[in-house]
Amino acid sequence: MSPSRLSVTEPALANLVIKPWVEAALVEDLGRRGDVTSQATIPADKQAKLDIRARQSGVICGMDLARLAFELVDDEIEFCATITDGDWVDAGSILAQVSGNARNLLTAERTALNFLTHLSGIATATRQIVDSVAEFPAQITCTRKTIPGLRVLQKYAVRCGGGRNHRLGLDDAILIKDNHIAISGDITTAIAQAKALAGHLIPIEVEVDNLEQLEEALDAGVNLVLLDNMSPSMLTKAVAMCQGRAQTEASGGITPESVVAVAKTGVDFIAMGYLTHSTTALDIGLDFSSDV
Template sequence: MTVALLPELPALMVEEQVRSALLEDLGRAGDITTLATIGPDMSATAEMRVREAGVIAGLELARSAFRLIDPSIRFDALVEDGDRVAPGTPIARISGRARGLLSAERVALNFLMHLSGIATYTAKFADEIAHTAAKVCCTRKTIPGLRALEKYAVRLGGGSNHRYGLDDAVLIKDNHIAVSGGVAGAIRAARAYCGHLVKVEIEVDGLAQMREALGAAPDVILLDNMSPELLSEAVAVNAAHWRLGADDYVGDPRRTRLEASGNVTIETIRAIAETGVDYISTSKITMAAPTLDIGLDISI
């Protein structure tokens, strides 16, 4: 199954990431093993296969790895990013000069295995809550330098992206509130500083803080480490504040959106989503995702 409205990575971003990875791997003298054992005119064909079920992410990075090493190498993708595949599925066929194929292999597989692992793990979380209106979101807890790629993989797995960095949205956390002196004041200060195009979210740890926040009308309230029972109460408080009945609540454009965070696991996310919150953010889908097992086998 292919994800609707597939995200895309800009070609320049892909090339920059892959070039950096190749330079790291080639070091000061290049692939000395391949240079010593493989002649310059030898050719080979290889096939990439998944060894377990998963969601594919990172094909363009793999393609770029082979192209940057040797532009004459042919890379034929047999699936698309976002596809769900069964164990044993061939996902790409590569052919050309063997030296380039072997030298690019590890970098290509590293990107594919890491990003496909994130997409696959995200899909497990998204599937758990597919019967609700909630969306599972990633956080800023990503490997430095790979944030855009990891957030791309999250979307391929059916998740949503939270803010990309400190500069594209306001998230007022407990330490900001403690230093600035209060919930409502912090929201108003953020509005005055950033202007109408920047979303403002604030983290609260209880219903009292939530009610204070609602009075200042943030775009999103983050409900931190609350039980499903308390989250359900928060949804009711939000509906009452905006004078909305159950039939109108989900689609009403005026109301403040609610995000749950903290202690989110594959075992807990269903109960959290069923409380009626809009978003569930977790670092698990990027920081705890296992890699997807993908192999490359050569046939001369």
């Protein structure tokens, strides 16, 4: 199935939120002496106009980070975007035009493109997977398998692609996994202890990998069960057991090739670490347009 070209409207991240990431990336790139190549080869007063252009079709994400990269290097650079995050673009499309001091344009180039290509790759992969299971009720979610320090941005990209976010961090919800169960003793004990701490505003999810564990978890009472590394046939049985008792989430090595079979089982959610740890960057470039 070809990806949908419908835009996903996702509230943009505020400048105050994204600025630390962009500043850190620029500092890393500029090092101790700045952009010595541009200083050596381009006159200090040279002006230029360049196009940010998609070299592949896909869903764009990271436009505000790209804009801010140029602005932080030189606040006189003009950044004129033609699309917004969540938009589908065809290969060859111009995403934005940037104009101003040529040295400063090239200094900001790699930082701007690094954010754009990485986040657009996640958004595009998410859109492809969401579209592939559109006829089923399952919703696609990401996981905490993110690049350290970039989680907020990567999860934002998932939303721009039409997916949903799982926990942002360890403090969002209680997810009782196999090691929690092993150390606490058993599923029933772990859930009871979780309920004692959680209060009424923190949801409780428990991971199970067979139907016996699932029955124990349901008897103990949870909001959501994570059905880990189950075959489609076992998932179908698990979903039937959970009807009216808990929502279901499939997880464990799910790929674009296997996601449809998982969705057919009737699960409510499909968690895919693939979205943030294994997707390929979208090819986007900065091409010289003209002198100014």
